[in-house]
Amino acid sequence: MAPALPASMRVFERGWLSSNNILFIGAGETALVDSGYLTHAPQTLALVRHALGARRLDRVLNTHLHSDHCGGNAALQAEYGCSIAIPAAEAGKVRSWDEDALSYRATGQQCARFGFDATIAAGDELLLGDLRWQALAAPGHDPHALLLFCAAEGILISGDALWQNGFGVIFPELAGEPGFDEAAATLDLIAGLDVRLVIPGHGAPFADAPAALARARSRLAYLAADPRRNAENAVKVMLKFLLLERRQLIAQEVGALFAAIPLVELARQRYFDLSAAELAQWAMQALVRVGAARHEGLLLVDADG
């Protein structure tokens, strides 16, 4: 039986195109952590509206600015006029909406431009749902990502730094920038906290943090031992993301899609002795093999494994 959530918290478990959303309904203020993917913004709004009833949403906060975590920011801002708080290191990029420095152009993913009103730095203390939360640095998957930890309740909002089984792709390593050591340090940081419940960026909230950490460490060691493994995982994940977003792709066009996604092309040149078309073939087979996709005539169609 999963530990109970405090009365002021709601968790919307959203699947893998959108991140989970965590809604705080405090006595004086309401807040949402992470807002899902752009194409799901109407649904995110509907969930927030339904849960808040007559109250408005006062604040949005983001653990990190990957497209699946902040795609609803603009819509929520337009609807509620809420303030938006982002990791401090991303302020310049968001202010000028630099899509090259932000991850969206590099990953071929979408995000609507939004303005921010506040920044969050590691060490900051936040009041959400009448509870005190500490922001902690969580580099690895993303260099500027944050964790939110409520010591009083033992609840950790972990973003993509730790899931029940694994963690998000170590993107910096694809570009030859450090990420494995940072991800390991983040897992160590989490291990030092007194965690009763983890609310991950994707998947169900879970109680057994030590077991999840053990699996994560093992996975990280496996990836770090041969960076090509991380690249293989990244390419599969990015293809799956495309499938979730578009529901189906023309199989013959996936090679061209890959060639047009800068991060995939970068990974291909660094780690694979394959053409874009060959890499696409490989990635499609890999997803089909595990039931994450299937072929239907000329199409590659999303599947649930």
Add this chain to the structure above:
Amino acid sequence: MNEQLQTPVPSPCISLCEMTPETGLCRGCLRTIDEIVNWGSAGDAYKRQVWAEIRRREAQLEFR
């Protein structure tokens, strides 16, 4: 079916998140907005009930 026997009960979300005004159900998971909002705070008993409802709704849809 399978999902109702698993512990913890898995989420019905298939990342197709779109409410259908005509049915009041999400097009992807066939839950009401209430059920989606409640899911994160619910125990396995509630989730199994929701899965049973989803199966009933699926069966009804097949006859349209």
